[in-house]
Amino acid sequence: MSSSLNAHLVEEADSRISNLIHKTPILTSSTLDEICEKKLYFKCENFQKTGSFKIRGFLNAILKAKESGHLKGVITMSAGNGGQSLAYSASKVGVPSIVAVPETVSTTKADAIVAYGAELQRCPPNITILEETCEKLAKDLGYYYVDPHSDYEVMAGHGTVVKEFLEQTPDLDALLVQVGGGGLIAGVAKYVAEVNPKIKEQSFQVINECCQKRTFSVNNQEISNAMLLIMQRLKVVIEPSAALGLAAVLKYREELKDCHKIGIILTGGNANLNKLQF
Amino acid sequence: MSSSLNAHLVEEADSRISNLIHKTPILTSSTLDEICEKKLYFKCENFQKTGSFKIRGFLNAILKAKESGHLKGVITMSAGNGGQSLAYSASKVGVPSIVAVPETVSTTKADAIVAYGAELQRCPPNITILEETCEKLAKDLGYYYVDPHSDYEVMAGHGTVVKEFLEQTPDLDALLVQVGGGGLIAGVAKYVAEVNPKIKEQSFQVINECCQKRTFSVNNQEISNAMLLIMQRLKVVIEPSAALGLAAVLKYREELKDCHKIGIILTGGNANLNKLQF
Known part of the structure; x- marks a missing residue:
């Protein structure tokens, strides 16, 4: 296990795994943009190998x-x-x-x-x-x-999702990242903070502000509504936790009023569809 | 309204509309390939503007x-x-x-x-x-x-989906196309028959055989099963009629035994998800 987490560790992780995983696409929806009055960019890790980041x-x-x-x-x-x-x-x-x-x-x-x-x-x-x-x-x-919550190599690997995301969509104002066990936000926040000088500064100040300094919470009903919107509009299957970003955008309009181009990670697609009725 | 349908009409339609619509991606799934013992290529018209081809x-x-x-x-x-x-x-x-x-x-x-x-x-x-x-x-x-069932320009426009599909995935053995009002199969079959000489002949003989000369039927339960498999494995939302191709591959193993690389059109994604429970 590595003794510290930094952007270099994320870059090493990226070289190590990028040929073995999917470079997942970014989806957008003009209807969701109209509803939220933002430009939203969805990184589709639901299409990733094994169905999650x-x-x-x-x-x-x-x-x-x-x-x-x-x-x-x-x-x-x-x-x-x-x-x-x-x-x-x-x-x-x-x-x-x-x-x-x-x-x-x-x-x-x-x-x-x-x-x-x-x-x-x-x-x-x-x-x-x-x-x-x-x-x-x-x-x-x-x-x-492999300790899922405190292994720096796990965090660094998770952080590669945002390296890829920023390469595909470089001028985001904010990035909304789910906090579960903490491995994803750790990898992402460390990477974003360190690569800051490389990318358009003004934008990145906002990313840092939103990503590292603010937390938003949403309830189950808000998650369920956002999940349905994503499935209806983007036509992709996601698991409930992947809907947190959109749920936050819909709920925290005032708090996010200065963020126009927002990146959201659709973390996974392993939803239980057994109750689906047609 | 044009007086006949031919590949040239499809090519004209393609020049006319291609800048205004999405070039939809092709998805594959190693798990679905294992289940079906084929190489399956799914053309994602569920991601198309308005949610269908x-x-x-x-x-x-x-x-x-x-x-x-x-x-x-x-x-x-x-x-x-x-x-x-x-x-x-x-x-x-x-x-x-x-x-x-x-x-x-x-x-x-x-x-x-x-x-x-x-x-x-x-x-x-x-x-x-x-x-x-x-x-x-x-x-x-x-x-x-705009007569949806007998306007040649509608059929020619629908036919552009297979022009794009074959450019993205040129060496298919067979193409499974849904028959509803008949506009899609008309455009597709005409285009495929005429461009035959341009593409690897042996493959295309099989496409013609499967696409123009054979029809398969599937029931609602088979469609529902195939729809669930696609949503679980490809992580995309489709409407029931989009699942017909996979339902046929699963049911007609003997009839399709000589077709290894099969193209399937996911015709649309406007499913009613209101009954979805999480």
Whole structure:
């Protein structure tokens, strides 16, 4: 594990993984722009390998571990996208993988992790138990534990999404980033702060302000409305957490009044569509 | 209205409309390929302006009519995508539009047509009455009636989807095309038959065989299953009729055993998602 996170680590991660993942497209919608009175740019990580941005961080961490010496196997804890990403990355690298999952995990998500080749370790739904299980198994088996929340290589890999985004859409005023476990926002914020001088300054001051200094919260109903709007207008399938950015744009009009060109990361597309009725 | 349909008409349509519509992407999925034991290429007309391929034909017919002389207004009959396409095209050209709809049309679809700027003319749900209404209104108002099923410029415009598809994915063995009112298959089949000599012959013999000489039918359950697979795996929103191609590939394995690289047109994305539950 690297000892600090910086833009160089993100650039290294990008060189390491870019040939193995998709360069995902940016979508726009004139109707959504009219509704929000903004120019919105959606980075479609729902089209990414394994259906979410998380492949970026896990693949980077595993490739880096392999570069650094003999890699016997990998383990992480996850209830979904992280587990799929670890399993897929391990299969590409050719090592076995274990995912510690809360025993409350849905069958769909558990099946998806197994389908990518990992072995499941079911645990009580408690983060301390999940972490201890990973640490113990890693020690016993000699596996590399990819800590989803504090491994800098995971964060750096996640940060590559914004490197790519800014290359595709360079003049954004603001970037809205979901905060879950914190790995995405860590990688993104570090990268954006450091590359600031390279890009049009005025714009980037605003990105820094919005991305690093402000947090917005949205509720389930606002997420559900934004998710439906995205699916209806952009015609892409996303999971609920991917709708947070649009939900915030719709809710925080006053707070975002100085941000005109806004980047939103559609983090993943692994929605449960089993209840869909036509 | 042109007096015959041929590849030249499709090429003219392409020059006329290509700057005003999206060049839609091709998506692939290794999981769907494994399930079907084929290489499948999906042409994403769900991302097209107004959410379906129909903008191609209507826009072409209306632009052609405008080129040919003074255009006072346009009218068509439709219960959905055709009406949206007419309305959008008329607004781009700057003329008023009327869409004769069956009075059973859903509020969602009626609203979408109106949102693009057309006036609705509600009629009893009978195709003869709808046609006669269009003809009478066109005569009384001096509007151009865009007949969705027999106007060669509509068919030629629709045919541009396959011109673009073959340029993006030149070596297909087969192309599966939905048959609704017949406008899409007419434009596609004519174009494919005529440009045959320009493209690798062996492949194209198979395209002709599959596209022009064989029809497959699928039922609602098969369509629903294929629609769910596409939304889960490609992460795109499609309407039920767009799932027909994949439903046929899944059902007619024996009949399609000699076709390895298959093109499928995701015709539209205007699905009713109001019943979606998360």
